[in-house]
Amino acid sequence: MKLIVLDRDGVINQDSDHYIKTVEEWIPIPGAIEAIARLSKAGYAIAVATNQSGLARGYFSQATLDAMHDKLRELVQQQGGDVDMIAYCPHGPDDDCDCRKPLPGLFQQIASHFGLPDLQQVPVVGDTLRDLEAGMSLGCIPYLVRTGKGERYIAKGLPSDWQITVMDDLSAVADSLLNTTES
Template identity: 65%
Template structure:
């Protein structure tokens, strides 16, 4: 199985310091939907691992989050692809869970779902915590400059991190190599 794990906000859709709180605020980044569809049509299994502390903070409901994810899946399906699995952490930063990135609970959940090792599995994020969560379970880190990625690029990145302008560029690289 060719598996990839994507962060959501800042990688697939626009990020917001005020949180993405509705389907109307969930705006895909240029080229991201098509990129996911290209991966899917090439035989990749596409999983999403996303912190969504806006749930714990009361900014939006589980139903609203599901509506955003339904919209993501619909847009990718319109391009002939699919998002196979979405895992989210609903907790606030101080809740003490093991699923909030930079911890690796979401990644372990994806690995358990598919009964696979994550060694060498590409993970794409725009923040250091996205990359750290994946690297801790053996993923190969890819940083995109979208979202918070340009600021993240200035930090000390995990060893072996590859940096690309956006998700579409990562996908082109993966499909050509």
């Protein structure tokens, strides 16, 4: 099974240090929706793993989060693709859960959903190190994008013992994966 795990804010849609609180604020990064559709049409199952502490903080409701995810799914479907799973952590940073990245709970949910014992060799795409760390704990191959908070992490310096592939955006990751699988 070909599977890819994507972070949401900063990878698929524009991020904000003040949170994405409304459907209107949920704005796709140019090329991201098309990239997801291309991967889906090429046989990848698409999973999204996203921290959404804005729920716990009261910045938006469950209905608003669901509407954002409906918008994502609809946009991808309009391009001929599918989003197979969206796993999200609704907790705040002090809630002592196991699903808030960098902890692996969301990735364990994804592995379980797809009937996989782990996520060995599954690409994970994030714009922060915590996105990648969560996936790497289950064997994912990390891709850091420059969109969202990615440039900030690159400027600070990446861990030298991590083998991270840095790409401009999700579209570049899709190009790389699809060119590799077509070769």
